[in-house]
Every structure is written in C-alpha cells, then in structure tokens.
Amino acid sequence: MNPGLTASRSDRVFKAKSLQKKQKLSRKAAKTQRYRKENLCVFFASLRLCVHFWFRLVGFDHEKFKIVMAMRRLRILKNCFVPLKRTGFAITIFSIAANLLFFPIVLHAQTGEARLFEVSATKYLMGTQVDVLAQNESIQRCKSAFYEAFREIDRIENLLSAQRETSELARINQHAGRGPVKVSWETLAIIKRAVEYGKKFNGYFDISIGPISHLWGFGWEKKIVVPEHNRIVALLPLVGYGKIILNESDTTIAFARDGMKLDLGGIAKGYAIDRAALILRQQGIKNFLLNADGDIYAAGHKSDHQKWHVGIQHPRSKQALIASFELSDFAVATSGDYERFIEAEGKRYHHIFDPRTGYPAPLTQSVSVLAPTAEEADAWATYLFIIGFEGYQKNFSPRTPIALFVDTNDKIHWDAVWEKNYLLKFLD
Amino acid sequence: MNRRNFLKGFSLLSFGLPATPELSFRRERTVAPEDFCLNLVTDDSDRAIPMLETLLARALPAYKNLKFSEYKLAGEHMADLVLIKNRRLLDYKNSADALARGLYEIAKSLSLPRPVQNPVLMKFYTEDRRRAATTLNIFGNNILLKQLSLTENQGAHEVESETGRLTLVIRNKSAKITAATCRHQTCMTMGSINAAGQCLVCIPSRLRIAIEGQDESGLDGVTF
Numbered sequence: 001m002n003p004g005l006t007a008s009r010s011d012r013v014f015k016a017k018s019l020q021k022k023q024k025l026s027r028k029a030a031k032t033q034r035y036r037k038e039n040l041c042v043f044f045a046s047l048r049l050c051v052h053f054w055f056r057l058v059g060f061d062h063e064k065f066k067i068v069m070a071m072r073r074l075r076i077l078k079n080c081f082v083p084l085k086r087t088g089f090a091i092t093i094f095s096i097a098a099n100l101l102f103f104p105i106v107l108h109a110q111t112g113e114a115r116l117f118e119v120s121a122t123k124y125l126m127g128t129q130v131d132v133l134a135q136n137e138s139i140q141r142c143k144s145a146f147y148e149a150f151r152e153i154d155r156i157e158n159l160l161s162a163q164r165e166t167s168e169l170a171r172i173n174q175h176a177g178r179g180p181v182k183v184s185w186e187t188l189a190i191i192k193r194a195v196e197y198g199k200k201f202n203g204y205f206d207i208s209i210g211p212i213s214h215l216w217g218f219g220w221e222k223k224i225v226v227p228e229h230n231r232i233v234a235l236l237p238l239v240g241y242g243k244i245i246l247n248e249s250d251t252t253i254a255f256a257r258d259g260m261k262l263d264l265g266g267i268a269k270g271y272a273i274d275r276a277a278l279i280l281r282q283q284g285i286k287n288f289l290l291n292a293d294g295d296i297y298a299a300g301h302k303s304d305h306q307k308w309h310v311g312i313q314h315p316r317s318k319q320a321l322i323a324s325f326e327l328s329d330f331a332v333a334t335s336g337d338y339e340r341f342i343e344a345e346g347k348r349y350h351h352i353f354d355p356r357t358g359y360p361a362p363l364t365q366s367v368s369v370l371a372p373t374a375e376e377a378d379a380w381a382t383y384l385f386i387i388g389f390e391g392y393q394k395n396f397s398p399r400t401p402i403a404l405f406v407d408t409n410d411k412i413h414w415d416a417v418w419e420k421n422y423l424l425k426f427l428d
Numbered sequence: 429m430n431r432r433n434f435l436k437g438f439s440l441l442s443f444g445l446p447a448t449p450e451l452s453f454r455r456e457r458t459v460a461p462e463d464f465c466l467n468l469v470t471d472d473s474d475r476a477i478p479m480l481e482t483l484l485a486r487a488l489p490a491y492k493n494l495k496f497s498e499y500k501l502a503g504e505h506m507a508d509l510v511l512i513k514n515r516r517l518l519d520y521k522n523s524a525d526a527l528a529r530g531l532y533e534i535a536k537s538l539s540l541p542r543p544v545q546n547p548v549l550m551k552f553y554t555e556d557r558r559r560a561a562t563t564l565n566i567f568g569n570n571i572l573l574k575q576l577s578l579t580e581n582q583g584a585h586e587v588e589s590e591t592g593r594l595t596l597v598i599r600n601k602s603a604k605i606t607a608a609t610c611r612h613q614t615c616m617t618m619g620s621i622n623a624a625g626q627c628l629v630c631i632p633s634r635l636r637i638a639i640e641g642q643d644e645s646g647l648d649g650v651t652f
Contacts, residue, residue: 042439115489115492117481117495118495119495121497121498122638124569124629124634124636128629128631129638139481140477143477143498217612221611222612223613293652294651295651298649302648303492303493308649313652318619318621318626319622319623319626332651334652338652341617
C-alpha cells in the first residue's frame with residue numbers, strides 16, 4: 001500500500017506545542033486541582049446526560065455525539081482508581097442518583113433511532129469533480145440543498161474563473177493594467193484577503209503569479225510547455241502582490257504595471273467550498289462532506305459514533321493511500337506536484353510556482369493542511385508546499401495549522417497533534 | 429478499595445456502559461443483514477422519492493444507513509423498478525412480503541414500466557465493499573451518457589461531447605484515455621483507472637469517466 005516511503009515523527013513541533021500548555025504547580029496544588037477537575041467532570045457529564053435524555057423524551061432535536069465526547073473526557077477506567085476527596089462526595093451521590101433515574105431512559109432512547117439516508121451527488125464544476133455526501137432523514141431536502149450549493153459554486157466560478165471570458169477575473173486580467181476596473185464587492189473582498197495572505201506569508205503565496213503560470217500554461221486554456229529561462233526572468237517584475245491597487249471606496253482594482261495577471265488557483269476553490277458549506281447549513285443539512293478536487297470540508301458526523309473518514313493520497317501512485325484520519329467541522333486541503341505536471345528531460349515540472357524564481361517549487365511532493373475553513377487550508381497548503389518542511393519548522397508558531405509533508409526524499413513528516421486529535425493512521 | 433472509590437467507579441462505569449459504542453449492544457444492530465440494491469428509472473422523481481422513503485422505513489427497519497444517489501440519463505429509456513437482494517434479482521410482483529407489495533403499489537402508481545424521455549436513475553443501496561469494480565460510467569455535462577463494462581477487453585471507444593472528443597481504451601479491467609482533441613491534454617497524463625470510485629476528467633470537453641462504487645478502504649473522501 002505504501003511503496004517506498006519512510007516515516008519520521010516531527011518531535012520538534014510536538015514539543016513546541018506541549019511546552020506552552022505545561023504549568024508548574026506544587027505537588028499538593030496539582031493534586032487538589034486534579035481532584036477538583038475530576039469531580040467537576042463527573043458532575044458536568046451527568047448534567048449533560050440528564051439534559052440530553054430529557055430532550056430526547058420531549059423529542060428535541062440534538063446531536064447525540066456530544067455525550068460520547070463527554071464520556072471520552074471522563075476516561076472511565078483511569079478515574080476508578082483515584083481516591084475521592086470529601087468535596088466530591090455529594091457530586092458522586094448526585095451522579096449515581098441521576099444514573100439510577102435515567103438508566104431506563106437510556107435503554108429506551110437507543111431503540112428509537114431516526115432513519116438516515118446517505119445521499120451523494122457528484123457534479124462537474126470549476127473544471128473538476130465536486131462530490132457532496134450528506135446524512136439526513138429527508139432525501140428531498142438534501143437534493144434541494146445540493147442544488148443550491150452547486151448553484152453557488154457555479155456562481156463563484158462565473159466570478160473568479162480565469163478560463164471563462166465573461167468572468168470578473170478575466171475582465172480584471174484584461175483591463176486592469178490600463179486603468180481601474182469596477183468589480184463586485186465579493187471579488188474585491190476575496191482579492192483583498194488573498195493579498196493579506198501574501199503579506200502574511202512573506203510573498204511566498206502570491207496571486208499575481210498569473211504571468212508566470214500563463215507562460216507555462218498551467219490553469220489556462222493553452223498547451224503546457226517548459227519556457228526558456230530568460231522569458232521567465234523577464235516576467236518576474238510583473239509578479240508581486242504589492243502591485244495590485246485596491247480601492248475599497250469605489251470597489252475598483254488596478255495593476256501598477258500592464259501585463260499583470262491574477263491567478264486565484266490557490267484560494268478560489270477553497271472559498272467556493274466554504275460558501276457551498278454555508279448554503280448547505282442554511283438549508284438544514286448538518287452532517288455533510290464536500291469534496292472538490294481533494295479540498296474537503298466535513299461538517300458534523302457520518303453517524304452517531306463515527307466522524308467522517310478521509311484519506312491522503314500517495315503522491316506517486318494514484319491507487320495507494322498514505323494515511324487516513326477523522327474529520328469533523330474542519331477542512332483539509334492538499335497541494336501536490338502530481339495532479340498537473342509535465343515531464344521534460346527527465347524532470348518533473350508541476351503547477352505550483354515559487355513567486356521568487358518563477359519555477360515550480362522543488363522542496364515538497366505533497367503537503368496536506370488542516371484548517372477551520374477550506375479557503376485557509378487551501379492558501380496554507382500552497383504556501384507550505386513552497387517553503388517545505390524545514391521552512392514550516394523554522395516559521396512554526398501556535399497559529400500555524402497542522403500539516404503533513406511528503407518531501408522529495410519520500411519521507412513523511414507530520415505534526416503529532418494530527419495523530420492525537422484526528423486519529424491519523426498510516427496505512428502500511 | 430474504600431467505599432467512596434467503589435461508589436465512584438460504579439457510577440462512572442454504569443454511566444459509561446450505555447453511552448460507549450465499543451461496549452454497548454448496539455453494535456450488532458448497525459450491521460445490515462443483507463445486501464440490498466433498489467434501482468428506479470423514472471421521470472417523476474419528486475413523487476417517487478417520498479413514497480420510497482416511507483416504504484423503506486416501514487419495510488426495512490434494520491437498514492439504518494441506506495445510501496442514495498441519482499443520475500440524469502439522456503435520451504429514451506424504459507422507466508422501471510429493479511430490486512436486487514443478496515445479488516439476486518427479485519421479482520417483486522409475485523412475492524408476498526411487505527417490501528414487495530409496497531414496491532408493486534409504487535410501480536402501479538408511477539405506471540411502470542413505460543418508455544420515457546430524459547429520465548432520472550435513482551439508486552438505494554447498502555454498502556458492499558466486496559463488489560469488484562465492473563461498471564464504467566461516462567458523464568458529459570453531468571448527464572450519464574454511457575455505461576460500459578470493465579470486465580471485458582474492448583477496443584477504442586469514442587466519447588463525444590459538445591465541446592470535444594476523446595478516445596477511451598478498456599483493457600485488463602482498467603480504463604485509459606489515449607487521445608483527446610483538447611489543447612493541453614492533461615487527461616492523457618492522468619494514467620489508467622481500475623478501482624471503484626476513481627475517475628478521469630477532461631476539463632475542456634466537460635467529460636467525466638468514473639468507475640461505479642465506493643473504494644475498498646471505506647473512506648468518505650480522499651484529499652490529493
């Protein structure tokens with residue numbers, strides 16, 4: 001399943017995270033704190049269970065998985081052997097009483113489960129395949145929600161696709177070099193966010209990479225070629241997010257130099273997924289998984305006790321997977337050198353360019369990033385792909401998202417937090 | 429172990445037992461007893477879906493998570509209902525159980541079978557990971573154009589859409605695009621596909637070639 005890859009755990013990242021959480025306390029204080037915590041834990045768990053089952057009896061809509069999480073937090077077996085302090089006695093009595101009261105209801109509730117359908121739909125949008133998978137009682141509701149979500153993605157494609165001649169982005173690329181172009185507020189907002197990402201990532205992520213990607217032909221309606229070196233160098237002065245002039249008061253965009261082009265490939269797909277997810281939520285679909293060309297947003301759960309289960313593809317073999325993990329209310333995006341590439345003179349040229357050199361970034365085979373929104377995950381994946389694992393370690397801060405790298409030596413580096421919180425499992 | 433210890437342990441355990449999936453008795457019930465697949469070709473899906481929903485809830489209470497998917501079909505087709513249980517085609521018209529009777533009622537109210545134009549293919553099915561990849565679906569502009577068998581070697585297939593044309597070769601249970609009319613020809617570098625759930629996409633001609641079914645690993649999605 002996993003040919004030729006060796007794994008190494010990135011301890012450094014894990015340590016950097018755990019050091020911040022540790023607080024030094026005296027032994028006694030630590031002990032009392034632990035007791036207090038445990039007793040509170042029992043109390044809140046029983047409270048939650050009571051509320052939960054009362055709601056269930058009344059027929060209140062709720063999510064059952066919350067209890068499972070509460071029970072996990074209890075760490076049942078470990079707590080059994082810890083002596084209890086006097087303050088916790090009342091709480092324990094209360095929980096036993098609650099337990100005796102509600103145990104029959106627990107049994108009753110388990111038999112009355114709602115029937116769910118797993119509704120799936122696939123549509124060809126944004127030049128790729130968009131899959132939606134949802135768990136719901138009503139198929140009709142899913143269908144109408146999917147229709148709305150797909151329509152939203154189509155609308156965003158009409159706005160931000162460089163390949164559609166009628167899109168706002170195509171209009172910007174055509175005319176903004178010669179003067180300000182009036183655009184919609186939405187387009188301006190997303191370009192503004194992309195420029196902010198550029199600032200945050202020190203110019204490694206740059207949407208003004210358009211002239212370079214156009215020269216190579218990736219993502220544009222033309223043949224992909226390896227251009228001559230001097231032509232790339234000649235175009236490099238056109239790249240730079242600082243040369244995009246945004247005017248928010250009258251929503252116009254202009255370029256400082258003629259010939260500049262924007263390529264929103266690193267952010268538009270993520271934005272479209274986020275919008276579609278919002279639409280699905282508004283339509284009352286709580287548990288769904290949206291997958292557009294490997295950028296995934298998962299909401300809610302697959303079933304009562306199961307989160308959505310997602311795999312990471314092997315960068316060199318289409319059939320194999322590196323790892324799988326659980327995802328819920330979170331997004332994952334992957335940037336890889338294997339989706340769009342050409343091979344010339346035994347060398348692989350792919351579609352993610354380093355804005356400083358104008359050549360494909362050479363440090364990574366693939367990088368997967370977890371983030372709260374698909375747009376963020378998409379932008380971070382592009383950035384981390386360019387700087388590589390060493391750059392990630394060097395620039396690591398608490399705000400850096402969790403990532404998994406496959407470097408050019410077929411070595412996997414991953415953040416230990418991913419393994420701990422999202423049950424990352426390697427498939428050997 | 430003193431009394432308080434015992435009380436605490438007892439309360440936690442008896443709390444935990446009913447709500448912990450690993451320990452409870454609910455596990456047996458989540459496994460569907462049989463392999464099940466219901467296909468319906470119709471042009472009146474708005475009426476058919478609620479009827480099937482209520483029927484399946486009534487007649488098949490053991491199947492908690494039935495999967496549902498829907499494709500548009502192009503051209504003239506026969507609107508009909510097909511029930512496959514444990515990989516055997518069942519004759520719902522002549523059996524007596526609740527499901528068969530319900531299906532017969534539905535078929536009657538939709539006046540099946542009859543020829544229809546541009547219908548919808550609906551599928552209700554249980555997950556079956558043992559099933560090998562056998563069918564190749566070709567979609568043009570999100571409409572199912574053609575279904576090909578993957579199991580037999582076939583010559584070159586010409587697949588055409590409004591904006592382009594490509595040549596598809598099926599050999600050794602795998603499919604590969606060998607020629608395309610578009611300029612960048614990315615689809616030709618995508619290699620061959622042979623496992624359920626995989627697909628080939630041609631962007632300019634808006635064609636998608638996908639192998640039916642879910643992949644073996646049972647994952648809901650793959651990031652790449």
